[in-house]
Amino acid sequence: MKDFYLIYKNLTRKKMRLFLTTFAIFIAFLIFGAVMTLRSALNAGVEMSADNRLVVVHKTSFTNPLPYAYVNKVKTLDGVKDVTHANWFGGYYQEPRNQVVTLAVDPETYMTVYPELVVEPAQLATWFATQSGILVGERLAKANNWQVGDQIALSSNIFSRKTGGQTWDFTVSGIFKGNEAKVDTGYVLIHYKYFNETQSWGGDSVGWLILTTTDAALNEQVASQIDTNFANSNNETDTSTEQAFNKAFIEQIGNIGLIIFGVVFMAFFTILIVVGNTMVLAIRERTNEIAVLKTLGFESKRIFKMVLAESCLLAFLGGLLGLGAAYVIVTGAAEQMARFLPNLVLDENIVLQALGYMLLLGLVTGMAPAIAALRLNIVTAFSRG
Amino acid sequence: MSSENLFELNNVAKRFTKGKETISIFEGLNMHIKKGDFMAIMGPSGSGKTTLLNLLGGVDQPTSGEITFAGQRIDNLSESKLAKWRANNIGFIFQFYNLMPMLNAAKNVELPLLLTNLSSSERKKQVATALQLVGLSDRAKHMPSEMSGGQQQRVAIARAVVSDPTFLLCDEPTGDLDRQTADEILEMLQLLNRQFGKTIVMVTHDPSAAKFASHTVHLNKGKFVKAEELMA
Ligand SMILES: Nc1ncnc2c1ncn2[C@@H]1O[C@H](COP(=O)(O)OP(=O)(O)O)[C@@H](O)[C@H]1O
Ligand SMILES: [Mg+2]
Numbered sequence: 382m383k384d385f386y387l388i389y390k391n392l393t394r395k396k397m398r399l400f401l402t403t404f405a406i407f408i409a410f411l412i413f414g415a416v417m418t419l420r421s422a423l424n425a426g427v428e429m430s431a432d433n434r435l436v437v438v439h440k441t442s443f444t445n446p447l448p449y450a451y452v453n454k455v456k457t458l459d460g461v462k463d464v465t466h467a468n469w470f471g472g473y474y475q476e477p478r479n480q481v482v483t484l485a486v487d488p489e490t491y492m493t494v495y496p497e498l499v500v501e502p503a504q505l506a507t508w509f510a511t512q513s514g515i516l517v518g519e520r521l522a523k524a525n526n527w528q529v530g531d532q533i534a535l536s537s538n539i540f541s542r543k544t545g546g547q548t549w550d551f552t553v554s555g556i557f558k559g560n561e562a563k564v565d566t567g568y569v570l571i572h573y574k575y576f577n578e579t580q581s582w583g584g585d586s587v588g589w590l591i592l593t594t595t596d597a598a599l600n601e602q603v604a605s606q607i608d609t610n611f612a613n614s615n616n617e618t619d620t621s622t623e624q625a626f627n628k629a630f631i632e633q634i635g636n637i638g639l640i641i642f643g644v645v646f647m648a649f650f651t652i653l654i655v656v657g658n659t660m661v662l663a664i665r666e667r668t669n670e671i672a673v674l675k676t677l678g679f680e681s682k683r684i685f686k687m688v689l690a691e692s693c694l695l696a697f698l699g700g701l702l703g704l705g706a707a708y709v710i711v712t713g714a715a716e717q718m719a720r721f722l723p724n725l726v727l728d729e730n731i732v733l734q735a736l737g738y739m740l741l742l743g744l745v746t747g748m749a750p751a752i753a754a755l756r757l758n759i760v761t762a763f764s765r766g
Numbered sequence: 767m768s769s770e771n772l773f774e775l776n777n778v779a780k781r782f783t784k785g786k787e788t789i790s791i792f793e794g795l796n797m798h799i800k801k802g803d804f805m806a807i808m809g810p811s812g813s814g815k816t817t818l819l820n821l822l823g824g825v826d827q828p829t830s831g832e833i834t835f836a837g838q839r840i841d842n843l844s845e846s847k848l849a850k851w852r853a854n855n856i857g858f859i860f861q862f863y864n865l866m867p868m869l870n871a872a873k874n875v876e877l878p879l880l881l882t883n884l885s886s887s888e889r890k891k892q893v894a895t896a897l898q899l900v901g902l903s904d905r906a907k908h909m910p911s912e913m914s915g916g917q918q919q920r921v922a923i924a925r926a927v928v929s930d931p932t933f934l935l936c937d938e939p940t941g942d943l944d945r946q947t948a949d950e951i952l953e954m955l956q957l958l959n960r961q962f963g964k965t966i967v968m969v970t971h972d973p974s975a976a977k978f979a980s981h982t983v984h985l986n987k988g989k990f991v992k993a994e995e996l997m998a
Contacts, residue, residue, distance in 0.1 A: 383880045386873070387866075394868040673864045676825055677925075678853025678881050680846050759825045763816075 384683070388691050391667070398663070399695075402656050406699025406742065407706070409652045410735055412645050414707025414727055417734065420642075422725040425563055433462075433597040434494065435604055436626045437590035440617035444469075446586035447616055455592060458606055460599040465490035466587035468573060471539035474525065481521065482568035483535060484588075485576035488516075494591050497560045504529060504555025512575040514554030518566030522556050529553050535569070540580045549579065591623070649738075657746040660692050664750035671754050672762035685755040692747025693740060700739035704732065772933060772965050773799040773822060778831030778841075780817055780988075791817050792988045795831070801932075804959040804966045806976035809985035815969040816937055818985065822967060823856050823935045824848045835933075853881040857926030857964075859936040863918040865910040871921045872897065872906040878929040896924035900954060916947035923954060927964070934958065936968040940975050952978040 393399055437455065439445035446468075456464045465487055472483030488509050492498060500508070500516065508514045515535075517527055527533060536548040551571065559566050577585060594603050604620040611618045664671070671684055708727045715725040778795040781788050791814045799805060799822075807815050820826035821833060824840050827848075833841040840851060857878075865874045872893050879889040897903050900920040910918050919939060926934055936955065940948035956978050958964040968979060976982045984991050 387869075387880075390866075390868040390873075669864065670866055673860075673866075674877070675849070676823070676852065676858050677878050678849045678851075680849045682846075760820055 384687050384690075388687050388694065391663075391687075392691050392694055395663075398659060402659050402695060403699040403702070405652045405655055406696060407703040409645075409648045410700040410703030410739070411706045411710075412648055412703075413735055413738065414704045414731060415710055416642065416645050417731045418707070418711045418725060418727045421728070421731065425565065432622070432624065433594045433600065434623040435592050435594065435600060435607075435620055436623050437592070437607055437618050437620045438626075439589075440608075440619045443589065443619075445616075446584075446588055447590065447618065449585035449587055451590060451611070451616075451618070452587065454610065455590060455607060458603065458610065460594050460596070460603040460606070462593040462595045463490060463493045464590060464592040465494040466573070466590045467491070468576065468586075468588040469539070470535075470571065470576065471537050472535045472569065473538060474533070474535060477536075477538060481535060483537075483571060484568060485571050485573045487573050488570070491570065491591075494593055497564050498557045498566075499560050500555045500557045508554035511552060511554050512572055513549075513551050514572070515551040516555050516557050516570040517553055518568050519556055519558045520566040521568060522553075524567075527553055527556075529555060535571075537580075540576075540582060542579055543581045544579070549576075649742075653742065653745060656692075656695070656742070657749065660688075660695075660746045660750045661753075664688060664754055668757065668762050671757050672759045675757065675759050681755045681757075684757075685751045688751035688754045689744065689747040692750070693743030696739045696743035696746065700735065700742070704735050770800050771798040772801045772803075772836060773797075774832075774834045775821070776832040776834075778821065778828045778833060780814075780821065780826075781829045790988070792828075795988070795990075797983075797990065799965065799967060801965055802959070802963055804956065804978075804980045805968070806979035806982040807967065807969045807985055808971070808973070808976055808982055811971075813985045814988045815985055819935050819937050819967065819969055822933075823858060824852050850881075853878060853929070855931050855933055857929075857931040857934045859919070859922055859926050859934065859939045861938040861941040863910070863915070863922045863942075865918055865921055865925075867910055870907050870909050871902060871913070871924075874910070874921055875924045875928050877925060882929060892928055893924075896928040897921075899927065900924045914947075915943050916950060919943065919947075919951050920954065923951070923958075927958060927962075932963075932965060934964050934966045936966065938969055938971060940970065940972060948972070948975060 437447070437451070439447055447466075449466075452464055452466050455461060468485040470483035470485050472481045473479050474481045492500070492505070504516075508516050515533070521527070531553045533551050533553060534548050535551060538547070541547050542549065549571075557566060557570075558564075573587070592603075594600055600622050604622070607620045608618050674684060675681065704727075711725060711727045775795055775797045778792055779790070780792040780795075781790045783789075795818075807818065809815055817826065821828055824843070828841050831841065832839060835851075835855065840848065843851060865871075866877070869877075872890075875893045875896050876889055879892060882889075884892070894903065894906070897906055900923050902917060902920055902924065905913060905917060905921075908917075910921070913921070934955070939955070940951050943951060952975055955966055955968065959966050959980075966979070968975075970976055982993070984993050
C-alpha cells in the first residue's frame with residue numbers, strides 16, 4: 382500500500398478538523414457500544430428465563446426478605462414441582478470494587494430448578510457435601526483464574542460473621558457451565574445453611590423463592606394461589622413468571638432504553654451528515670491537487686480508492702477509540718451493576734457490529750467525494766482553479 | 767513519418783461544447799516536434815496554448831485528427847491507458863508549481879515513482895538524485911510553504927524528471943517568478959534539454975524566456991503564425 386502515506390497525510394493535514402470529526406465519531410461509537418451492551422444484557426435475562434419457572438418476592442420490594450418457612454408452605458401447593466430459594470450475599474473479592482455476584486442457595490434444590498447449569502458429577506457431589514464449598518460460574522472462574530480446590534475468601538458488604546469480620550473462607554468445589562452459551566455463568570453459589578448459621582443478623586429468612594410448575598399452563602393459577610395464600614400476612618408475596626419478572630425489571634429501564642436508542646440513532650445520523658459534509662468539503666478543497674495527481678498518471682479509480690480509504694480510516698480511528706472507551710466504561714459499570722445486569726459485557730457480537738458500522742460509515746461518508754474525485758476532469762479542474 | 771519526430775499532429779481539431787454553443791479552438795492543426803527539441807510556444811492568452819499542451823500531454827483528447835507519439839497513436843487511448851502513458855513518458859511543470867502542500871519536497875518528488883514498481887529504497891535513491899539535480903538536496907524535508915517560489919518550481923522540476931520521461935511540458939513555468947529566479951529555472955530547463963536530452967515544449971508569455979528555447983512558434987486563434995504577423 383504505497384499510497385498509505387499519502388492517505389495518512391491527507392487525513393491529518395488539518396489537525397482541528399481531524400480532531401472534531403474523530404471526536405464526533407468517537408462519541409457515536411461510545412454511545413453505540415454502551416447502549417448495545419446494555420440492550421444485550423437486558424435481553425439475555427429474558428431470553429434465558431425458563432417458561433415454567435416462577436419467582437416469589439416480597440410484595441413491598443424484591444429486596445425485602447421472606448420467612449424461610451415459606452419454602453415448605455409453597456412446596457405443598459398444587460401444581461408446584463420443585464421449590465428452591467436464594468439470598469443475596471453482596472460479595473466481593475479482596476476489594477469492594479471486585480464485585481462477585483454471590484447467592485446463598487440450597488444446593489440440591491437449586492440445581493434441580495436450574496437444570497441449565499451443568500457441573501461435572503464428581504464436583505457436584507463434593508459441593509453438596511462441603512459446607513464451605515462453593516460452585517463458581519465458568520466466566521467468573523476464568524476472569525479470576527480460579528481452579529477447583531482453590532481457597533477463596535469472599536467478603537460481604539451487607540452481612541457480618543457471628544465471629545466478627547465480614548469475610549468468609551470458601552473452597553472451590555466445582556465450576557458450573559451453561560448448557561448454552563447464553564446462560565450467565567458470572568456468579569458464585571454458596572451453601573445457604575452455612576451462610577445462615579454463620580451470619581450475625583439471625584433469622585431464618587430467604588431473599589426470594591424460585592419454583593417450577595408441573596405445567597407452564599398452570600403458571601398463572603399457581604402464582605395467584607401463592608399470593609392468595611400469603612395475603613394478609615406480615616409478608617405478602619408477589620409471584621410472577623421468571624420471564625415476566627425479568628421483563629418487568631427491564632421495562633422499567635426499557636423506556637429509557639428506547640430513548641437512548643433514539644439518541645444513538647440521532648447521533649449516528651448527525652455524525653453521518655457532519656462527517657459526510659466534511660469529507661465533501663475536504664475533497665472539494667483538493668480539486669486542484671487531485672487534478673495534479675491525475676495529470677501525473679494516477680488513475681481515477683486509484684484516487685477513488687484513496688478517498689474511500691481516507692474516510693474509512695477516519696471512521697475506524699474515531700470508531701475504535703469510541704468502542705474502546707465504551708469497553709472501559711462498561712467494564713467499570715459491570716462491577717457496580719453485577720447484581721441487576723449480570724450479562725453486562727461488550728462481547729464480540731457488539732464489536733463485530735460496531736466494526737461493520739464503522740466500515741459503513743466510512744464508505745457512506747466517502748462515497749460522494751470519492752465519486753467526485755473519480756469523475757474529476759483534469760482540464761476543467763485546472764481551468765476552474 | 768520521420769523517425770526523428772517524437773510528436774506528430776495530423777489534421778487535429780479541438781472543439782469545446784458548452785450547452786448549445788460549440789467553441790472551436792483548433793481546426794486542421796498540423797505540427798511535429800523533433801526529438802531533443804526545446805520549443806517555446808508564444809501567443810496571446812486565449813490562443814489555445816494550454817489546450818495544445820493538454821493534447822500533447824494526453825490530458826485532453828482531440829475532437830478529431832491524429833496525435834502520434836514515437837509512432838504510436840495516443841488520441842484514441844482509453845483514460846486509464848493514457849494515465850499510464852503520461853506516467854511513463856511525460857513530465858509536467860506548471861505555472862503555480864502544484865506541489866502537494868501536505869508533503870515535503872522529497873515526498874512530492876516521489877509521487878510519480880509511486881506509479882512504478884520501484885522499491886522504497888530505489889525510490890529514495892532516485893528522489894535524492896532528482897533533488898540533487900535541481901540543487902535542493904538540503905531542502906528534502908522542507909514543506910512547500912517553507913520554500914520560495916523558485917525553490918518550489920525546482921521541486922516541481924525534480925518531480926517532472928524523477929521518473930526519467932523523454933518529454934517535458936511546461937505551461938508558463940516562470941510566469942509567477944521574478945526575472946532572476948525565472949532565468950535560473952530556464953537555465954535548468956536548458957540543461958535538461960542539452961545535457962539530458964529531454965525534449966521540451968514550453969508555453970510562455972515572456973519573449974526573454976523564449977530565448978532559452980532552441981526555437982519559438984507563435985500561436986494565434988488556434989493557428990501557427992509567423993512572429994511578424996502577430997506583431998501586426
Ligand atoms: N474546458 C474548456 N471548456 C470550454 N472552453 C475552454 C476550455 N478550456 C479552454 N477553453 C477556451 O479555449 C480557448 C483557449 O484556451 P487556452 O488553451 O487555455 O488558451 P491559452 O492557454 O493560450 O491562454 C479560450 O477561449 C478558453 O476560454
Ligand atoms: Mg494558458
